[in-house]
Amino acid sequence: MGRGIGRLLLSDVAPGDEMPKLAYDVTATTVILGALATRDWRPMHHDRDFAQQRNGVKDIFLNTPNQAAWFERYVEDWTGPLGRLGRMKFRMRDSVFPGARMVFQGTVQKVGTDEKGCGWVELSLELRVGEKTMTACEARVAVPVSETDNPWARKGEDWKP
Amino acid sequence: MNTDLPSEVQTWIGQPRYEEAGEFEVERGYMLTSLASVENGNPLFWDADVARALTGGWIAPPTTISLWFRPHWWAPGRAKARQPLQVHFDLKEVLGLPEAIMTENEIVFHEPVRPGDRLTTRQILREVSPLKTTRLGQGRFWVIDVEYMNQKGQLAARESYTGFGYVKGGA
Known part of the structure; x- marks a missing residue:
């Protein structure tokens, strides 16, 4: 499998590297599709009246697992299919509403291998709207250390996320 | 321990609850719907080869x-x-906090999940904060862990949610 499908190697990455930004215009469909795709039936993600009157916010807003899916997509766009998420942690500082242009950006914080030889990249990611960070995320993703390495083949004690 | 909590809530902290199987098997249709919702074109999920x-x-x-x-x-x-993350809804009810949002989420991924898998989960309340006031209202933060096991007893993932239950505009 060549690099044509986006194969990132550990040696391609260094601390301080910036990931290409991803911009996306959020609509009501984005929010509702995202909620239903994650089987989240709570009304604040599809009913504006409920969101305003019960939650006290201006509109329906992106739900938690859909934000996770957006961050996963952003990371995998960068690593290609051999990138394997180990962990992801994010804090939602403010809600993302229809009408927002969300921009994902990321920086490589750390690069290294663990005692089992697995290559790891630690990323600091942000979902921004305008000048504001709406969600701050830290992700740890395994990437191949060589042309023949496959992080997905790691199991049991060889996988330390 | 946060001693202003009802004793019922104090007994929940650290105790696995709601161990249950998912209502359906893992299947491709929902995977594709989820990928489409965020326009994720990773060939690992679309290309069988x-x-x-x-x-x-x-x-x-x-x-x-x-x-x-x-x-x-x-x-x-x-x-x-039935509610997902029932412990979250139990806390809202017992603490008299009618509204709630999630503020933080952490997932650690272990054995990949595959079509046909049947996951079992359990929920563990880790902590509940004292009363706090935010721009949404007055309430409490809580942390709930969820463990996901597959039908072979392998750990698929551990997830941690931080929620904020509140009375809108203050108590």
């Missing part, structure tokens, strides 16, 4: 993990709607 070569067949996108234990909106014979 890539999936076969890298993961020995289809796997679910890792962040779909919570999808597989969320109950149906309705099911025959069910008098009361």
